[in-house]
Amino acid sequence: MENKDNRRIKKICVIGLGYIGLPTASMLANHGYYVVGVDVDRERIRRIKNGNLNIKEPGLKTLVSGAINSGNLKVKTTPENADAYIVCVPTPVKWENNSPKCNLSYIYSAIESIKPYLRDRNLIIIESTVPPKTTERIYRYLNDGRKIYMAYCPERVLPGKILKELVENDRIIGGVNKESAELAREIYSSFVDGNIYLTDSTTAEMVKLMENTYRDVNIALANEFAKICEEINVNVWEAIDLANKHPRVNILNPGPGVGGHCISVDPWFIVEISKNAKLIRCARELNNSMPYYVCDLVFKELKRREIENPKVAIFGVAYKGNVEDTRESPGKNIIECLTSKGVSVSIYDPYVKTFEYPLESLKECVTKGDVILVITDHEDFKNFKEEEIREIYDLMRNKIVIDTRNILKHDLWRKVGFYVKLLGDGK
Numbered sequence: 042m043e044n045k046d047n048r049r050i051k052k053i054c055v056i057g058l059g060y061i062g063l064p065t066a067s068m069l070a071n072h073g074y075y076v077v078g079v080d081v082d083r084e085r086i087r088r089i090k091n092g093n094l095n096i097k098e099p100g101l102k103t104l105v106s107g108a109i110n111s112g113n114l115k116v117k118t119t120p121e122n123a124d125a126y127i128v129c130v131p132t133p134v135k136w137e138n139n140s141p142k143c144n145l146s147y148i149y150s151a152i153e154s155i156k157p158y159l160r161d162r163n164l165i166i167i168e169s170t171v172p173p174k175t176t177e178r179i180y181r182y183l184n185d186g187r188k189i190y191m192a193y194c195p196e197r198v199l200p201g202k203i204l205k206e207l208v209e210n211d212r213i214i215g216g217v218n219k220e221s222a223e224l225a226r227e228i229y230s231s232f233v234d235g236n237i238y239l240t241d242s243t244t245a246e247m248v249k250l251m252e253n254t255y256r257d258v259n260i261a262l263a264n265e266f267a268k269i270c271e272e273i274n275v276n277v278w279e280a281i282d283l284a285n286k287h288p289r290v291n292i293l294n295p296g297p298g299v300g301g302h303c304i305s306v307d308p309w310f311i312v313e314i315s316k317n318a319k320l321i322r323c324a325r326e327l328n329n330s331m332p333y334y335v336c337d338l339v340f341k342e343l344k345r346r347e348i349e350n351p352k353v354a355i356f357g358v359a360y361k362g363n364v365e366d367t368r369e370s371p372g373k374n375i376i377e378c379l380t381s382k383g384v385s386v387s388i389y390d391p392y393v394k395t396f397e398y399p400l401e402s403l404k405e406c407v408t409k410g411d412v413i414l415v416i417t418d419h420e421d422f423k424n425f426k427e428e429e430i431r432e433i434y435d436l437m438r439n440k441i442v443i444d445t446r447n448i449l450k451h452d453l454w455r456k457v458g459f460y461v462k463l464l465g466d467g468k
């Protein structure tokens with residue numbers, strides 16, 4: 042049993058209180074650390090203090106309020122002296138002369154904000170996803186005579202299951218040296234039930250990018266199969282299901298494109314550093330083409346039926362099912378593309394509270410609509426009852442459904458009278 046009094050680190054500053062930083066800070070506070078959570082966004086700090094989070098993640102509200110009520114978690118807009126600093130700020134991609142590059146400006150400003158507080162034997166951990174060698178470079182920059190420790194510890198939790206995976210997932214700790222990795226292990230072993238593996242910081246950075254790239258490439262393969270099956274009149278969903286009966290095959294699901302702050306971003310950080318990243322670039326481009334492929338399916342249906350002044354009812358703009366996050370959602374590109382071609386859109390998403398375009402109730406969204414376009418695989422869409430589908434039917438002008446996720450109960454929608462087209466069904 043770990044004795045808290047033997048811990049070398051007692052106070053931790055977590056920089057960036059978003060999807061990753063807030064659960065991490067709260068988890069550490071609930072495991073006996075004194076934690077200062079820092080975010081430059083005053084509104085976010087106010088919300089956390091009021092318990093009015095705008096992150097919808099199972100169990101998070103309770104975890105955060107428990108941490109704050111215990112007195113172990115305090116949140117504010119500036120850092121202070123601590124034994125360790127954990128950086129969880131965003132790392133989006135930016136484009137320079139048509140080339141992708143990780144935007145490290147948030148990391149640099151986080152590092153500058155903690156620099157004045159750094160003392161001998163402090164530990165800095167980067168959890169944000171970064172290109173290989175970033176941690177080493179920052180370590181060299183900070184190592185100006187002070188003895189500091191530094192590690193890269195990638196976060197691997199799945200949105201929707203963050204709290205469970207924070208505890209259960211295996212953890213990779215990449216130290217700039219062995220002492221740094223060992224010190225970081227002390228922190229994570231306080232709450233991680235999975236295995237903890239130590240390595241160097243550059244390997245850990247590459248591991249994180251490889252994991253998300255592996256998924257991106259595999260989704261691209263499924264999307265390419267969908268396009269090919271469409272051409273040869275084969276239902277890709279049935280074909281994938283049957284191919285996956287092979288003991289060593291596990292093809293993922295095609296869809297309207299890859300969104301979120303991770304899988305649609307991180308593979309570009311490998312493309313950024315190597316000319317050999319050809320398959321990775323190609324997969325990214327293929328996944329990015331999917332929203333336009335989906336729009337073409339819509340245009341085809343509208344043209345076939347000669348529908349004038351069409352209205353498309355979009356079901357779901359979250360980047361994936363059962364989350365409220367719309368970052369890099371394929372829905373945005375689809376909406377832009379449809380509206381640029383004169384199609385009017387209305388949007389329904391029972392999870393999303395704020396979005397760049399107006400959100401409507403289910404009834405408003407489908408009223409006088411011609412096509413329902415399902416973009417997100419929310420559980421709610423699977424669960425429509427026959428009476429609800431009938432009500433939707435009565436409100437619509439044309440009765441077309443295009444399901445890009447294979448999520449609706451198609452037999453029920455067809456029974457009510459809808460024409461249902463599935464992405465990649467070859468019809």
Ligand SMILES: NC(=O)c1ccc[n+]([C@@H]2O[C@H](COP(=O)([O-])OP(=O)(O)OC[C@H]3O[C@@H](n4cnc5c(N)ncnc54)[C@H](O)[C@@H]3O)[C@@H](O)[C@H]2O)c1
Binds near residue numbers: 059169
């Ligand atoms: N969201 C995920 O599921 C996930 C999973 C694994 C890894 N990651 C990686 O973790 C990092 C954070 O992602 P996120 O989803 O938590 O982002 P987020 O946007 O939800 O949160 C980041 C927070 O950092 C704050 N911030 C920005 N600059 C700051 C600064 N200088 N000082 C203090 N606060 C600052 C922002 O205001 C924001 O609240 C990214 O690198 C991401 O790729 C995310």
Ligand SMILES: CC(=O)N[C@@H]1[C@@H](OP(=O)(O)OP(=O)(O)OC[C@H]2O[C@@H](n3ccc(=O)[nH]c3=O)[C@H](O)[C@@H]2O)O[C@H](CO)[C@@H](O)[C@@H]1O
Binds near residue numbers: 197300
């Ligand atoms: C390797 C891995 O698992 N990494 C996870 C990932 O989390 P995520 O939420 O971004 O991942 P996904 O759930 O894969 O969704 C991404 C997009 O792909 C679409 N999709 C998915 C499966 C499919 O078969 N067909 C699809 O089209 C889906 O709709 C969505 O738009 O990155 C986090 C941050 O680094 C990690 O921490 C986390 O472990």
